[in-house]
Amino acid sequence: MNTRMISLAALALLTMAGCASVQIPADQLERSEASIRGAEETGAEGVPAAKLHLQLAKDQTESAKKMAANGNDRAVLVLARAESDGELALVLAREVAVHSSALQATEDLKAVHARGTP
């Protein structure tokens, strides 16, 4: 009887613990969402690799929110994953733009040389 009582109490505690929501750090959520916005503004939607990570960041941010609401501790790590994907999407989008500029600068330099070196 004592054993049953202990088991029930433990189950109740576990149930209560499972139903309690998890508080994810506000600044972490903010960083994750900021990275998503930054990636979008940089044109990640137009860069296939960046677009993939942008979508992963969005999906994982939503998952983290749901996990947090359901009291799942993993929410914090999933949000960290989302943040890393968002940052990567932004950097990949920026890389394409800078690379394009580098190619243009190289072509411009060739054109300057072609106009005649004194």
Add this chain to the structure above:
Amino acid sequence: MKTRDKSLIVTITLAGAFAGSMGACASTAPEQLVEARNAYAVSSGGLAAKLTPTELYDAKNALDRADKEFADHGDTYECRDYAYIAERKVELADAKARTEADRAVIAEAVKAGVVVRDAQVKSSQAALARTREQLKDERQDNTTTTNALRATNNAQGQELDKTAAQLAAEKQARETAEASLAGAMKDLAAVAAVKEDARGMIITLSGSVLFVSNKYALLNTAMTKLDQVAEALKAQGSDKRMVVEGHTDSQGSDKINQPLSLNRATAVRDYLVSRGVPSEKISAVGMGSSKPIADNLTPENRANNRRVEIIIGSSTLSAR
């Protein structure tokens, strides 16, 4: 039953704990962790190590946490999440490194472009300066040439003026000479017969007005006529040769007539020389009766044959 239940619970718990413990120690690393380790290994030997060490350091921290989690608890979601994050951070470090490299290319291109453009500008400025100098020199040369041309032009103009004046003077002189000749010829026509034939201009003077019969001394009236003839001859110009021919009629012998005709021609020639006709231009010949202009049958014809002819322009001069 209670004992059995308790024993079962304990058994299951221990089995679970053992299984968990065995899982942590014996399971191989999850795929995410392996990929994260490989990605980091590659990246740490590449461009990111040089250009984005801070980002690579963040990736290493995430990877260390994944490794620690795996070492402590095995293949847990924490381990996988940290591995996932580590791999993303490695990719981010690589992407940033590539971006930095591209930025370096841009900076180098801009710098090189500025250098080339500066050189081009300097070259253009130098070329411009040379062109300006050349233009300046050419302008100077043009001024010099223009001045020289002006001087030449002035000199030529003066020469032309001089030539024109000379021509005008010559024309005036020629007109004067022609007028003088015309006047002289008009006067001459009053005292002698004048005609043109193949020998040139022929001035014929009747012997009867010049000489006494069988004599060669000039009459006074002859001198007056010869004065006009002399003026006409001088008006002909100094370039013409003149011959004075003496002719007689056929009365008498050639022995008489020949020297008489020569003496008469000489008398006329000498008088003309005394009146200013150049002596080197005029000669005298005696033709006797060899060239009559009419038969000698009548006194009138014989008078016509007794004559002195002055031929102007003759090329068949005979010595005196």
